[in-house]
């Protein structure tokens with residue numbers, strides 16, 4: 746089953762230069778799709794169009810068989826709930842004035858009237874917060890701390906817990922490990938892999954690190970200069986018909 750389809754997406758910021766040039770992609774239920782390419786190739790722009798942060802110039806995004814452009818308010822709200830994000834910089838993603846418990850509860854409080862959670866069952870908000878912290882392998886005592894009292898890796902775990910709290914269908918992971926040290930990077934990738942097994946959601950994992958994408962994803966898409974050059978299953982990475990640019994990326998990873 747397809748969770749999301751992107752058809753012929755085009756986006757430019759400056760006339761005459763397309764940041765994303767006619768990209769089509771789909772993501773299946775429970776799948777991790779990796780999107781790799783060098784800095785400036787258009788990965789984040791594609792994610793921003795998917796998240797509605799940027800308006801696309803042409804193309805369509807189809808969710809639940811409905812183009813988002815034609816969605817009514819209720820469908821848009823459903824889309825926003827089901828497509829969550831984890832960004833590169835967890836410090837910027839967390840409100841410094843909110844205790845961790847309040848950041849964790851924020852999406853739930855926004856969407857609770859529409860939610861029928863399948864995985865999380867709780868008797869109180871306190872119980873829910875504890876379950877979320879446990880799910881991302883953080884000590885329960887962190888609930889009453891503020892973001893500045895946590896390490897970068899711990900903060901990223903909080904943003905992951907917040908994203909999964911409302912059991913979305915898709916999480917857009919935009920360079921989620923880029924700001925972390927190597928050990929924390931590996932631990933976050935492992936956590937993301939195991940959460941996917943438990944919760945069954947899909948990921949769009951954006952990274953310039955082919956090794957990280959290879960670790961987490963079942964399929965890999967390669968972009969360069971706004972264009973999608975290659976899409977393949979992980980086990981096909983060394984096939985002779987890979988695009989020359991993919992081969993260059995493989996050589997350096």
Ligand SMILES: Nc1ncnc2c1ncn2[C@@H]1O[C@H](COP(=O)(O)OP(=O)(O)OP(=O)(O)O)[C@@H](O)[C@H]1O
Pocket residue numbers: 758759764782783784785786787788789790791953
């Ligand atoms: N808000 C913006 N205004 C103008 N140009 C932009 C804007 N955002 C991105 N661009 C340009 O669009 C192109 C694609 O940028 P984008 O951030 O999507 O690439 P990326 O692959 O995500 O890069 P990185 O890995 O460095 O984040 C680049 O040429 C960039 O300079």
